Amino acid sequence: MNKADHTDPADANRCVRGLTGNHHAICAAFDSSMLIAQARTLARTFLHRLAAHHGLPITADASDTVELIVSELVTNARKYAPGPCLLTLKATDSHVTVAVRDEQSAPPVIHTANAGRTGQHGLELVLALSQHFCVHRNAKGKYVTATVTLGDTSRPARHAPTYSRQAAPPGLADLTSPLMPSGRSAGSASGASIQINGSGRCVVARITGAMDHQSQTWLVHCISQLITDSNRPVILDLTDVSFCDSVGLSILLRTSRDAAERGTALALAHVPAVLSQRLTMTGADQVLHVHDTVAQAETASLRTDAEAQRSAPQSSSSGSETQLPAGPG
Known part of the structure; x- marks a missing residue:
């Protein structure tokens, strides 16, 4: 062949x-x-x-x-x-x-x-x-x-x-030929879900699945809603994240920035080794608050949040549990 x-x-x-x-x-x-x-x-x-x-x-x-x-x-x-x-x-x-x-x-x-x-x-x-x-x-x-x-x-x-200036890499089809159609659908792509634990002094959101282009809009919306409604530090537990590319990195950086602008502490815990390597490569580990465990993240976040609350206006607590929208298709 x-x-x-x-x-x-x-x-x-x-x-x-x-x-x-x-x-x-x-x-x-x-x-x-x-x-x-x-x-x-x-x-x-x-x-x-x-x-x-x-x-x-x-x-x-x-x-x-x-x-x-x-x-x-x-x-x-x-x-x-x-x-x-x-x-x-x-x-x-x-x-x-x-x-x-x-x-x-x-x-x-x-x-x-x-x-x-x-x-x-x-x-x-x-x-x-x-x-x-x-x-x-x-x-x-x-x-x-x-x-x-x-x-x-x-x-x-x-x-x-x-x-x-070559039309194509050696051994691959020339660009002048039309692209083939993709054929039948390969099925639904992997998505993501979030499990919320708000019983403690911090809200812990355990993310499961892929943090990628498909789940980006939904994850940003959910995490932003937690930041807005919880009136407490938010911990993202990444134990069960199966995949995270640069879009997932963008989710973390964007929501971290939004939390900082609102004076709310947001931290990461149980970051998978592969993702930790990518954070180091991009320098994102110097921007994001990364901790080995949820307990360590909670301790640091409560301290950071107390400092932030002293210098920022207090937002009124909704007093109700955050309801997340349905996950991505």
Whole structure:
């Protein structure tokens, strides 16, 4: 087989196809932001089967990194480019290349690190985590590619993005051909839920699921409502967060800023190790209040809130339990 296999994202378990030599690849098209989670599932399944059936040494760190890069590049394509986007994953014995093709020829904007910025950290993370990043573009659109080593990806060599006049990366379809339709829906994307415990001196909100493009609006609304209505410090317990990309990071930064503006303490507890690494990479750990446990977060938040309340007007307590809206679809 000389070309990567085109498949419906729902068929991830049947998607590993051999290329020439020791290369393996898969590709699928996505025409809805609701399918971004399916793109991540496709990547996880692809890597799992490569490890299980082909013996590739894929570490958990490499798998997490590929999943994040897939989420960032597909999210960018769905947000800023018209029409569907095409995701291709290509693996060799030593690395995985993630390529996303869309029909917008303008190059993506990569912002410099700035933890004070509440959004647009996606490509900043991709550049930091990949060994090679390149944009191939012409009048028909572009391919954005990022390469990840299958070894330790925690400290890749620093590099600058490159831009190519080639229509496509080697081994991938030329941009002059039309994008394939995405086919049938791959099912509903992963969402998020929040469990509230307001019985103590702080409100503890335990978030479960993915913090991503699909859950962003709902999570921001819910957390903001807690900040507004609780009249107490708010602790976000991230124990059960299954995935968080730059959109999830934006949720944390935005709600933290909003809480500070209202004079309410907001802190994070039980931050997963992978997310903690991303916070450090972007400098967000210097802006957000991060603690190992809920108890530590409560102690620090009560102290911070007491100091803030002495210098800010008191808001009247509603005296009623916060009712959260229904979760994302």
